[in-house]
Amino acid sequence: MKRKEHWDAVYRTQNGAEIGWFESEPATSLRFIEAAALGPAARILDVGAGTSMLVDSLLERGCRNVGVLDVSPAALELSRIRLGDRAPEVEWFVGDVTEFRSPHTWDLWHDRAMFHFLTEMSDRQAYRETLGHALAPGGQVVIATYGPEGPTRCSGLDVRRYDSASLQGWLGDEFQLVQDELVDHTTPGGVVQQYLFTRFRRS
Numbered sequence: 001m002k003r004k005e006h007w008d009a010v011y012r013t014q015n016g017a018e019i020g021w022f023e024s025e026p027a028t029s030l031r032f033i034e035a036a037a038l039g040p041a042a043r044i045l046d047v048g049a050g051t052s053m054l055v056d057s058l059l060e061r062g063c064r065n066v067g068v069l070d071v072s073p074a075a076l077e078l079s080r081i082r083l084g085d086r087a088p089e090v091e092w093f094v095g096d097v098t099e100f101r102s103p104h105t106w107d108l109w110h111d112r113a114m115f116h117f118l119t120e121m122s123d124r125q126a127y128r129e130t131l132g133h134a135l136a137p138g139g140q141v142v143i144a145t146y147g148p149e150g151p152t153r154c155s156g157l158d159v160r161r162y163d164s165a166s167l168q169g170w171l172g173d174e175f176q177l178v179q180d181e182l183v184d185h186t187t188p189g190g191v192v193q194q195y196l197f198t199r200f201r202r203s
């Protein structure tokens, strides 16, 4: 099944609050984004945003230039409905990160639980290329993947697990690691999963 069809089926058939990666408050993402110390006009893109409430939290905190990208139109439609009157304040992009070309650059790129689904080297290279085009010089990247003790599958798909060194190796010398943390996430079903949160700065 193609990516779009897979993820659309997930979001059409599963209740948002029951999906394994659901967070009522994206606390660690917000902590990492706050540590990036950006002003309210900074451009922040949530990649593989799904139905995450990060966008709501960023708007509530006064961020004025927030964008979301996801391969699943169904997911973004649910987020649009949830945001209601605030939806037009967000830049919405339906597309695959491996092919995405942003119309402008971003100061912060956030990805929680998307990159680790890219099990093919060519897809990881394509993601890195998209990131290279989309991120402004001096921009920052917050990437959260499953950590070394995290699950090996999610949503019926294989995933890759990472430590900070392997993410650094993939991003290359152009990026410096400035923050990392292993965080346990408890799924709505009560299963504890290890995530690795990282923040890198582009030179």
Ligand SMILES: C[S@@+](CC[C@H](N)C(=O)[O-])C[C@H]1O[C@@H](n2cnc3c(N)ncnc32)[C@H](O)[C@@H]1O
Pocket (backbone or CB within 6 Å): 003, 007, 021, 022, 023, 047, 048, 049, 050, 051, 052, 053, 069, 070, 071, 072, 075, 095, 096, 097, 098, 111, 112, 113, 114, 117
């Ligand atoms: C596990 S969910 C995480 C959603 C959200 N980041 C969160 O933390 O709640 C992974 C998301 O990545 C999206 N996705 C998967 N592969 C993608 C790709 N190649 N390009 C863009 N989005 C993708 C899926 O549609 C899904 O919404």
